[in-house]
Amino acid sequence: MKSCMGKILVVDLTAGTTAVEKIPEEVYEKVLSGKGLGAWYLYKNIPVGADLMGPDNILGFCSGALTGTGAFMTGRFTGVCKSPLTGGWGDANCGGVFSPAIKQCGYDAIFFKGVSEKPVYLYCDNSKAEIRDASEYWGLDATEAEARLQADCKTKKKPCVALIGQAGEKMSLISGICNEGGRIAARSGVGAVMGSKKLKAVVLAGSKPMPCADREKVMALSRELGRKINKMTLPSHIGASLALGGAGMGMMPSMPLDGSITSLIFREWGTPSNTPMAIMSGDGPLKNWGAGPAEAKGVKMALAYNPDKINKIETVKYHCYSCPLGCGGKLDIRKIKEAENEFPETHKPEYETIQAFGPLCINDDLDSILYLNELLNRAGMDSISAGNTVAWAIECYENGILTKEQTDGLELTWGNADAIIELTKKMIARDGFGNDLADGVKRAAAKYGGEEFAMHVGGQEPGMHDARNDAQLGVHFVAEPAPGKHTIGMAIQYGAMSLCDICSWAPPATMHSKAEDLEPTEKNAMISKANAAYSMLVDGAGGCYYGEMMGVHMWKLIDYLNAAAGWNYGGDHYMDIGVRIQTIRQMFNIKHGYMPADVKLPGRMAGEPALKTGPLKGITLKNREQVAMQWKAFGWDEKTGEPLPKTIRELGIDKLMEV
Amino acid sequence: MKAKTVPSFKYNNCVNCGICVQACPVSAIDMTRVGKNGKYANVFPELVDYDGCIGCRMCVSSCPMACIDMAAFYREQ
Numbered sequence: 059m060k061s062c063m064g065k066i067l068v069v070d071l072t073a074g075t076t077a078v079e080k081i082p083e084e085v086y087e088k089v090l091s092g093k094g095l096g097a098w099y100l101y102k103n104i105p106v107g108a109d110l111m112g113p114d115n116i117l118g119f120c121s122g123a124l125t126g127t128g129a130f131m132t133g134r135f136t137g138v139c140k141s142p143l144t145g146g147w148g149d150a151n152c153g154g155v156f157s158p159a160i161k162q163c164g165y166d167a168i169f170f171k172g173v174s175e176k177p178v179y180l181y182c183d184n185s186k187a188e189i190r191d192a193s194e195y196w197g198l199d200a201t202e203a204e205a206r207l208q209a210d211c212k213t214k215k216k217p218c219v220a221l222i223g224q225a226g227e228k229m230s231l232i233s234g235i236c237n238e239g240g241r242i243a244a245r246s247g248v249g250a251v252m253g254s255k256k257l258k259a260v261v262l263a264g265s266k267p268m269p270c271a272d273r274e275k276v277m278a279l280s281r282e283l284g285r286k287i288n289k290m291t292l293p294s295h296i297g298a299s300l301a302l303g304g305a306g307m308g309m310m311p312s313m314p315l316d317g318s319i320t321s322l323i324f325r326e327w328g329t330p331s332n333t334p335m336a337i338m339s340g341d342g343p344l345k346n347w348g349a350g351p352a353e354a355k356g357v358k359m360a361l362a363y364n365p366d367k368i369n370k371i372e373t374v375k376y377h378c379y380s381c382p383l384g385c386g387g388k389l390d391i392r393k394i395k396e397a398e399n400e401f402p403e404t405h406k407p408e409y410e411t412i413q414a415f416g417p418l419c420i421n422d423d424l425d426s427i428l429y430l431n432e433l434l435n436r437a438g439m440d441s442i443s444a445g446n447t448v449a450w451a452i453e454c455y456e457n458g459i460l461t462k463e464q465t466d467g468l469e470l471t472w473g474n475a476d477a478i479i480e481l482t483k484k485m486i487a488r489d490g491f492g493n494d495l496a497d498g499v500k501r502a503a504a505k506y507g508g509e510e511f512a513m514h515v516g517g518q519e520p521g522m523h524d525a526r527n528d529a530q531l532g533v534h535f536v537a538e539p540a541p542g543k544h545t546i547g548m549a550i551q552y553g554a555m556s557l558c559d560i561c562s563w564a565p566p567a568t569m570h571s572k573a574e575d576l577e578p579t580e581k582n583a584m585i586s587k588a589n590a591a592y593s594m595l596v597d598g599a600g601g602c603y604y605g606e607m608m609g610v611h612m613w614k615l616i617d618y619l620n621a622a623a624g625w626n627y628g629g630d631h632y633m634d635i636g637v638r639i640q641t642i643r644q645m646f647n648i649k650h651g652y653m654p655a656d657v658k659l660p661g662r663m664a665g666e667p668a669l670k671t672g673p674l675k676g677i678t679l680k681n682r683e684q685v686a687m688q689w690k691a692f693g694w695d696e697k698t699g700e701p702l703p704k705t706i707r708e709l710g711i712d713k714l715m716e717v
Numbered sequence: 718m719k720a721k722t723v724p725s726f727k728y729n730n731c732v733n734c735g736i737c738v739q740a741c742p743v744s745a746i747d748m749t750r751v752g753k754n755g756k757y758a759n760v761f762p763e764l765v766d767y768d769g770c771i772g773c774r775m776c777v778s779s780c781p782m783a784c785i786d787m788a789a790f791y792r793e794q
Contacts, residue, residue, distance in 0.1 A: 155739060214743040273778075277783075280782075284781060284782050374751060380736050384759065
């Protein structure tokens with residue numbers, strides 16, 4: 059593939075060796091790079107029964123097939139491993155600047171196996187790859203360690219660093235991998251695997267050119283997109299109206315969405331724009347997924363999280379590598395009381411973080427969220443999983459399942475921002491009660507009880523979007539090989555993407571009817587399949603979810619891939635690549651005994667019992683039937699979720715695994 | 718002192734994507750110039766190491782928005 063380097067670096071931390079391996083062209087043809095390359099490599103190389111925290115688990119850092127070609131919104135790297143949180147397939151991706159840095163060292167991915175006896179980091183540039191002592195950086199938070207490593211390793215090229223904070227070092231199962239002072243590949247416990255290997259950081263200072271078959275064509279596509287985005291703007295100070303919009307969305311029987319509208323909103327506010335809309339529409343979970351807006355101070359919450367308040371303290375926008383949109387930002391937080399000058403600035407908190415520590419915990423204190431955001435980013439802890447776990451603890455405390463003695467004296471009541479901060483600090487430090495929560499909600503509930511309040515899917519806490527509002531999301535929460543992820547697909551998103559214009563079998567995109575979404579129909583199963591396949595394709599390219607949401611006519615992924623790779627394939631061919639990647643990830647789960655049929659939505663999330671008030675009132679999902687139909691659409695067994703031999707053969711996966 | 722050919726940025730079309738910064742093999746440019754892109758406060762690329770720049774044009778060829786040219790400058794400029 060002419061946009062890839064054709065090589066990977068394999069580091070054995072037990073032996074202290076590095077080796078370069080060539081990747082056959084057939085692999086790129088079948089699964090691209092990124093998550094696809096990672097799935098292929100891990101399926102082949104992690105043995106059955108591999109200890110999740112042992113030398114046989116492999117941690118990979120995968121760049122994307124389009125990264126560095128000039129294609130916009132293709133700068134994400136994917137961390138892959140066998141997930142210690144679920145026991146099955148694990149991955150998490152992240153923006154920042156690390157993805158091109160992998161390629162600039164001459165590789166499409168770097169894989170780590172083995173376990174080091176002492177803390178180490180990998181240093182890599184154009185000519186060498188060295189395992190170096192990291193004792194002096196171990197114990198530092200991710201932001202501080204990154205700055206020191208950049209200074210200490212500086213040659214001509216400023217190094218890019220991916221690393222763990224204290225949470226990863228302490229092998230918290232809800233820890234991630236950080237870069238750029240607060241961007242984090244947070245999900246699946248990828249940080250815990252890095253910590254188990256005693257690998258503090260990966261420092262990359264290469265400057266090799268990144269190849270591309272037809273750079274002029276790629277640049278032309280990017281120019282077209284860049285000009286559109288540069289013209290996008292909204293009036294300032296209209297953030298409060300988003301709550302009204304959300305309330306309207308909650309009442310409507312069907313939902314329109316256009317990718318350009320999403321881009322416009324994200325350019326103005328970033329993902330915090332979603333908070334007031336989500337609170338009022340039913341998209342955002344409230345009170346540990348257990349209440350409607352009226353019972354959970356919805357209006358007060360929606361006003362508290364007006365994104366204009368965040369824009370007011372934004373000093374500059376932040377763009378990941380190759381992104382013209384810039385949904386991120388740097389915030390001045392010196393004046394908030396919680397920070398007390400401890401932290402001068404923080405990345406703009408994502409919607410997921412705000413929702414998980416705000417409305418999910420009935421916490422309306424924006425300052426506490428800004429502080430927690432920086433705390434979690436530095437520690438490298440997943441804010442989705444951590445927020446869900448804190449909300450569980452609060453509900454248990456309110457219901458007498460947890461006592462003040464058990465919580466180390468913390469008054470874990472709804473909306474107690476000080477207690478939420480203290481508990482989060484204890485989780486990061488694995489201190490006392492916090493130690494029992496640092497491995498996520500499933501394990502915490504197994505120890506203390508309150509399973510009915512523990513919101514996880516197959517062991518992983520779900521992203522902050524309610525399946526009762528968008529039943530397709532519930533299908534992906536369960537059917538996705540790394541369950542609980544919110545970035546695979548939604549019905550509302552499908553309407554904006556126009557996948558039917560690139561894929562012959564993708565159903566036509568219409569305004570989605572909420573009532574129709576609830577039914578287990580062939581059409582819904584094909585929508586779900588198309589969403590998942592395209593999502594895998596995007597991840598193989600190193601693309602961004604917000605590029606995906608723009609739709610195929612604005613962010614022209616198929617044209618980008620053909621131009622960059624020197625290919626001339628149609629959309630169906632590329633969607634097959636997505637199906638193949640998803641199937642290999644599912645095969646990984648089967649191989650390692652993580653059985654898809656055992657993965658279920660928590661009763662509360664499935665609407666059992668249904669909420670009595672609010673936009674989600676009376677909704678109960680037919681999730682199990684819908685998941686079975688999606689599996690069938692993929693060519694997997696509809697009862698077990700196991701990919702059928704015929705499907706594996708038709709996708710050429712059997713032969714690919716012999717390469 | 719002689720002038721040296723280094724990157725010159727035209728910010729009108731810049732979309733702040735940072736591709737040029739990563740393309741530079743010697744980190745002579747960085748996203749450090751604070752300015753406005755439309756109404757938004759943003760950071761733009763600029764030459765931060767005049768002496769370090771090797772004039773390779775990697776930044777020029779990397780920019781999708783065609784915002785970078787090479788031009789002769791004295792260090793003081």
